[in-house]
Amino acid sequence: MKKFIVAIVIFLLALNIFSEIIKFDNYTLNATNINFETVEEILEKYSKFLSTSEISTGTIGSFNYIEWEDKIIYFSKNVVVLGENALDNPNFDDIFNFFNIKYLKKENEYNFAEMVITKVEDFGSYLQFDYLGKNFIDIEATDNAINIISKGLIYFKDNLYEPGSILLTKNIDSSYKTELNILPKRTIVQFIKEYNIKNIIVKLFGEKIEKYDSKSFAIIFKDSNINAVFVPNYSPDFSGNDWKVFSISDKFGKLVSKKFNLKLFYVPFVQVPKDLPAIVIFTSQNSWKQISEFVEGELQ
Structure with missing residues (x-):
């Protein structure tokens, strides 16, 4: 036994x-x-x-x-x-x-690894993470910065990060709010700000817009006989958080369309920053000054 x-x-x-x-x-x-x-x-x-x-x-x-x-x-x-x-x-x-x-x-x-991050892109107004597995990242706010932290075991840039680890840090203005948008195999960390439009940025179509803030509105002109105003559409990827930008752009797009008898279209424009309210106008150069002055008058 x-x-x-x-x-x-x-x-x-x-x-x-x-x-x-x-x-x-x-x-x-x-x-x-x-x-x-x-x-x-x-x-x-x-x-x-x-x-x-x-x-x-x-x-x-x-x-x-x-x-x-x-x-x-x-x-x-x-x-x-x-x-x-x-x-x-x-x-x-x-x-x-x-x-x-x-x-x-x-x-x-x-x-x-429960989340394998394959690509990260910084678009200024948001960070985009493409991954395999499940989303295990979260946001931790600090003074004038946010930390992207791990909630699980994450593989990122040749390293494994255990829960609670900081994957990366991005400096942002403390006035911004952050929002985590989780999509299939993609997570977007968006930086949201309040808008109080006070000034107009005028650019030619194709010119890059580098300096702007929450008080800015952009008008982008192209000399053309199409006679149309284009409003950059909102993105469903952001769960409606970019609706404020779209609503401002839409408001001025409709005003300009009605005042100057321009056709109105809603399309994405990659050259317009997603956090900058803007309209793109294809019309004769002769009317650009009048349109700009009209929009400035609507800001008063």
Whole structure:
């Protein structure tokens, strides 16, 4: 009886020693073997979580294989082949590194990156994060700056960031409000300000607008016989937070259209900053001064 109990204890200890835990989001796997079935489950779950290409499986001779992200792993009774490298006794590090999975290992626990940021763009009035997985970033406001912080395990610029870590800092005026807009595979951090239009910026179509503030309104002219005023449309990506900019632009666009008998169109203009109210006018150069003076008069 004692021998039986000792055998059971040894068996349980062995399970504990060789057990590896794989975790990401709400998924946890306690893996006691490195085999085809275990690796297939892990890659299938993680590929769906990231929304990348699906895995494919098959058999070649005595080998079962898994293909994912243009890489293939083969399993037989005595060997595992990673690409062209045959291993007699591979570990999970070998396999996860082969598939370029980003993970944090603590003892026998593998924590996969839950958000893999693939691209970040700074458009001035907002930051745009493209990613795989789920959104795990949040905003932390400080004096004249915001910190982008991690709420989960994030892979960003060749580094893994644990919860509470600062990914980046952006300096902004303290008068701005910040808003987090979460879209499918894209998160936008928008900087919102209050507007009190006092001055007009006049530019030619194609000229870059670099200096402006919350008191500015832009009129962009192009010498043309189209006779139309274009209002930069609002973006659904911002959950209505850029509606204030659009409403100001729309107001003056309608006034100018009615006063000078110009056709009115709503289209996006990439050369107009998204946080700057503006209208774009295609009409004869002879009427530019009159239009500018009219808009200035409406500001009084």
